[in-house]
Amino acid sequence: MPSLHIRPGILQKVRQLSMKPTLLSGHHLDNQRFSDDVRLYMSSLFKQDAAAFEEVTSRELSVSELLERANRDRTPDFDEPTLIGGDIAIRSEADRNADPCTSTGCLWQKWSDGKVYMPYYITNHFSSREQAIIIRGLESFSSVSCIRFRPYQNGDHEWLSIESRSGCYSFVGRQGGGQTVSLSRQGCLYHSTVQHELLHALGFNHEQTRSDRDSYIKVYWENIIDDMVYNFNKIDTLNQGTPYDYNSVMQYERYAFSKNNYPTMVPIPNSNVSFGQATQMSKNDIDRLNRLYQC
Structure with a gap:
């Protein structure tokens, strides 16, 4: 990751803040109000810089490519869950072929x-x-x-514990208690991957794997890595009356889990349709979310 440099104009802005009349108490600088203003300003800069940084570094890769790359060589700790579908955490083998949301x-x-x-709760694994x-x-x-993520408070019985573990993953839907959403510092910190994992946590x-997918994509089983075939099993999903969406942030790209550089999925009837590039x-992701939670 590139080193962080102070952008032109920041020091000038800080000097301007120090000269604001509202920061002065008599003839002396009100240090508390000054530091509050500077902190708020610097916080906004971090958000702007973070957005620009991840946009540049992920510009050439779809969310599924980012996820595959981050999870390809993961070495999970003994206490981490089994993953299916590339990035979906399950608690036991009994969950492998079932959708817990249905x-x-x-x-x-x-x-x-x-x-x-x-x-x-965001653990202290992460930089600002x-x-x-x-x-x-x-x-x-x-x-x-109508979804509102808020910081954990004492007394909360269910929450997302956002951690940098081995790769990017999430459980599907509410699990009870604290449930891990892993966003590894090595490859998972992009806007698309954060949204993708949060949608899993919300139940998607x-x-x-949609129940009606065979009407929209053809799966080439012979091109799939042998021990990854189960990732293409259909699930009795909650489609919320919305159409199959090639542009969903939950759609993997056509070479996902390929063992021979040939496509594992092709859209039908038009094989040239772009998909898996979100x-x-x-819009359909948002519509489904609002229908599921009756927003």
Whole structure:
């Protein structure tokens, strides 16, 4: 990662803040109010820089390529969950072929004000720049849905524990207690991957596992890495009456899990349709989210 340099104009802005009349108490600088203003200003810069940084570094890669690259050579610790579908965490082998959202229910609680408040805790694994990327992803839901991610508070019984573990992964839907969302510092800190993993936590599976997918994509089983075939099993998914979406941030790209550089998925009937290239939630992703939680 490039070293962080102070951008032109920052020092000038800080000097301007120090000269603001509201910061003065008599003839002396009010240090507390000054430091508060500077902290708020620097925080906004971190968010701007984080967005620009991850946009540049992920410009050539789709979310599925980022996820595959980050998880390809992961070496999980003994206490980490099994992964299926590339980045979906499961607690036991019994969950491998079941969608927990349709078998047991997995929605987060909706409150009387119509909002879904989801506590989160970001561990101290991350730098300020990396935290800003995560927070940007969390905040992106509030402008398009009733989902409100908020910091963990004492007394919360269910929350997302956002950690840098081995690779990018999340459980599907509410699990109870603290549940890990792994965003490894080595390859997972992009806006698209943050949104992707949060959608898993909200209850969504990958687009290519939809129950109606055979009407929209053809799977070339012979091109799939042998021990990754199960990642293409269909699930009795909750499609919320929305169409199959080639532009979903949950759709993997056509070479996902290929063992021979040939496509593992091709759209039908038009094989030339672009798909699996999303860099953020699509309109259909947002529509499904709002329908699932009745926003």
